[in-house]
Amino acid sequence: MLEKKVGKQTTQFRNPPVIAATASIVGPKEGKGPLAGYFDQTVSDEFWGEKTWEKAESKFVREALAKVLSKAVLAASSLDYIIAGDLLNQCIASSFGLRESNTPFFGVYGACSTMGESISLGAMLIDGGFAANIVCMTSSHFCSAEKQFRYPLELGSQRPPTAQWTVTGAGSALLTSEGTGPYVTRITTGKIVDMGIKDQNNMGAAMAPAAADTIYAHFEDTGLAQDYYDMIVTGDLGSVGREIADDLLSSNGVRVGSILNDCGLMIFDKKQDVHSGGSGCGCSATVFAGFLYDSLKKGKLKRVLFVPTGALLSPSSVQQGETIPCIAHAIAIENVIGGSLAP
Amino acid sequence: MQQVMTKEEYKKYVDKKSPDSKLLLNMSRAFLVGGLICMLGQFFMNSFKAMGFDKDVTASLTSVTMVFLGILFTALNVYDDLGRFAGAGSIVPITGFANSIASPAMEYKSEGFVMGIGTRMFLIAGPVLVFGISSSILAGIIHYLIKF
Numbered sequence: 194m195l196e197k198k199v200g201k202q203t204t205q206f207r208n209p210p211v212i213a214a215t216a217s218i219v220g221p222k223e224g225k226g227p228l229a230g231y232f233d234q235t236v237s238d239e240f241w242g243e244k245t246w247e248k249a250e251s252k253f254v255r256e257a258l259a260k261v262l263s264k265a266v267l268a269a270s271s272l273d274y275i276i277a278g279d280l281l282n283q284c285i286a287s288s289f290g291l292r293e294s295n296t297p298f299f300g301v302y303g304a305c306s307t308m309g310e311s312i313s314l315g316a317m318l319i320d321g322g323f324a325a326n327i328v329c330m331t332s333s334h335f336c337s338a339e340k341q342f343r344y345p346l347e348l349g350s351q352r353p354p355t356a357q358w359t360v361t362g363a364g365s366a367l368l369t370s371e372g373t374g375p376y377v378t379r380i381t382t383g384k385i386v387d388m389g390i391k392d393q394n395n396m397g398a399a400m401a402p403a404a405a406d407t408i409y410a411h412f413e414d415t416g417l418a419q420d421y422y423d424m425i426v427t428g429d430l431g432s433v434g435r436e437i438a439d440d441l442l443s444s445n446g447v448r449v450g451s452i453l454n455d456c457g458l459m460i461f462d463k464k465q466d467v468h469s470g471g472s473g474c475g476c477s478a479t480v481f482a483g484f485l486y487d488s489l490k491k492g493k494l495k496r497v498l499f500v501p502t503g504a505l506l507s508p509s510s511v512q513q514g515e516t517i518p519c520i521a522h523a524i525a526i527e528n529v530i531g532g533s534l535a536p
Numbered sequence: 537m538q539q540v541m542t543k544e545e546y547k548k549y550v551d552k553k554s555p556d557s558k559l560l561l562n563m564s565r566a567f568l569v570g571g572l573i574c575m576l577g578q579f580f581m582n583s584f585k586a587m588g589f590d591k592d593v594t595a596s597l598t599s600v601t602m603v604f605l606g607i608l609f610t611a612l613n614v615y616d617d618l619g620r621f622a623g624a625g626s627i628v629p630i631t632g633f634a635n636s637i638a639s640p641a642m643e644y645k646s647e648g649f650v651m652g653i654g655t656r657m658f659l660i661a662g663p664v665l666v667f668g669i670s671s672s673i674l675a676g677i678i679h680y681l682i683k684f
Contacts, residue, residue: 245646345643347610348660349619349626349635351562354555389543390550398550409537433554444540466620 197320200414202407203381209530210319211372213267215482216260218253220335220361223471223479226461231483232362233260239336239361247281247289250334253363253475254279254290257330261365272296273324276311278303279332279474280359281341286332305429306383306503307331308364308478309522315368316377316524330365333473342393342508355395357431358467360460364478366486374528375489381411381523385505389516393506396517397434397457397469400502403519404430405441407500411523412447423494425449426485427521428477428501429457431469456480456501477501489528499524566625569618573629577602599630606634611642636660 199205217232224235234256243249254277262269275294278301279286291298303310311329318324338359339346368377386406390399404427412419430438435455442449456477457470481499488494502521510517541549580601584594609615615635618626626632637657644656658665 247646340643344660345639347613347616347635347639347642349610349615349617349622349632349639351557351620351623353557388541388546390547395550395554398554402546406537437550437553441537441540445537 199379200410202384202410203379203414204313204317205379205415206316206320206377208320208370209376209378209527210316210368210370212375212377212486212526213367213369213372214261214265215364215366215486216257216264217364217479217482218257218260218362219475219479219483222335222358222465223360223362223460226465228460228480228484231487232479233264233483236361239334246334246336246340247285250279250281250286250332250337250363251290253334253361254286254330254332255293257332257363257365258291258294258328261328261330261367265367265369267326267367269294269296272326272328274299274315274318274327275330276301276315276327277330277332278307278311280304280338286334286337287330290332303501303520303522304503304505305333305472305474305476306501306520306522307474308366308481309383309428309499309501309503309524312366312368312377312499312524313380313382313522316380319368319370325370327368328365329368330363331474331478332363333359333361333475335359335361335473338473352468353394354468355392355397355431355433356468357396357429357457357470357472358461358465359473360471360476360479361473362475362479364475364480364482366482374530375486375526376528376530377524378527378530379411379415379525381407381414383407383521383523384410385518385520387516387518391511391514391516393504393511393517395433396429396472396504397431398437399504399517400428400519400521401430401434401437402441404428404434404500404502404521405438405445407521407523408438408442408449408498409445409447411498411525419447419449420452422449422452422496422498422525424485425453425498425500426459426477426480427453427455428503429470429472430455430502431457431472433469434502459484485526489526492528495529496525496527499526562623565621566623568625569622570625570629573602573626573631576605577629602630603634606631607638610635610638615639633661633664636664 277287315327386403640659644652
């Protein structure tokens, strides 16, 4: 009866959900980066008129929902579900930001891979006939993430060159059962992969094996040619992690180095003092909702494999000396349905 | 996917792949900024001495002044930038100690005066105080025993 499952980890949709609209809101630093022109809104102050960073992050979530609905000209009452998550303890940015949304809500946590997890689940719900309109979204905030995972912002400390910079921003995508592309055609759900890295200042190296594992599984399950996609975009591996993922894939016979890109490398310029690149749930979410969606919509990109990556650690696990388990979820987005796998 | 490396091999491979901190550059910056902070301290010390304070009062006044400056520049959002540039050069002097107490106090103000500022103020400096005071007591006991 598993008519939509392909191989071990992949789902091939029969009625591919449409990504009808996306919205992205970013903070001041992201607004000065190379992708600035693709975001719907840049906020100049990290507090955004709120008293705390946590409240500001919730506002990013609230506004990203309002924006995607207004862009799609859809009433909030037509929404079947919202699937969202973030990095703050107990996912409060999402649940507090959406407490007035009056819409059935699933809270998910996949660390920085959350956008991949929410789109995967949303797409399955729509293809399964359980819903017609779902908003999948996530957020992160540099200040609230630093406070929870690292040190106070004003502490005068130095970061190693492998460290990454949490993106301030929220991205949302409206998935619908009807419309004209881009479509979510298939997903490959990642496994938890832990290669024994303990250094939370080198998350790219911790997450790279998970990204490579999912990308490898995607090609293995689907039998697609390695040049099928115009671009394979990981979430936040940074410069160190991207290189490692490329190496790991090559040694398994998957040579995609020339099309392998990373949201963490795209969102900031090297001059912005972000060391290895951007990170956080908002990193892949805003790059997808901004640059990638725009390029798909305009036909500059036709087939994209979007692979948000997450490090599943907590401040306690780091202090207790645990290694960092990681995950990556792959989502194939195409302008036209009917790849080589059509049933 | 076939794991081509064991965890140990992967760790070695990652160490090789990850760029190292620029030690020489960081050390020169630390030396420069740390030296300047100490010079400033010496300036205050000489000035207080010239005002006619005795040795103990001069030392206390110098420390208090430097701590005040550390907190002032933390509050002005400058000390974190200095720290990013200078590393240990601005962490090790007493101004860095002041920064390590003032920065969590600012950060956790949103959680209130008691559970926020009160509880979290020594988040970074706590271990320094615990082990600093413990080792000074130990040193005192040893000193006491050797004297007899």
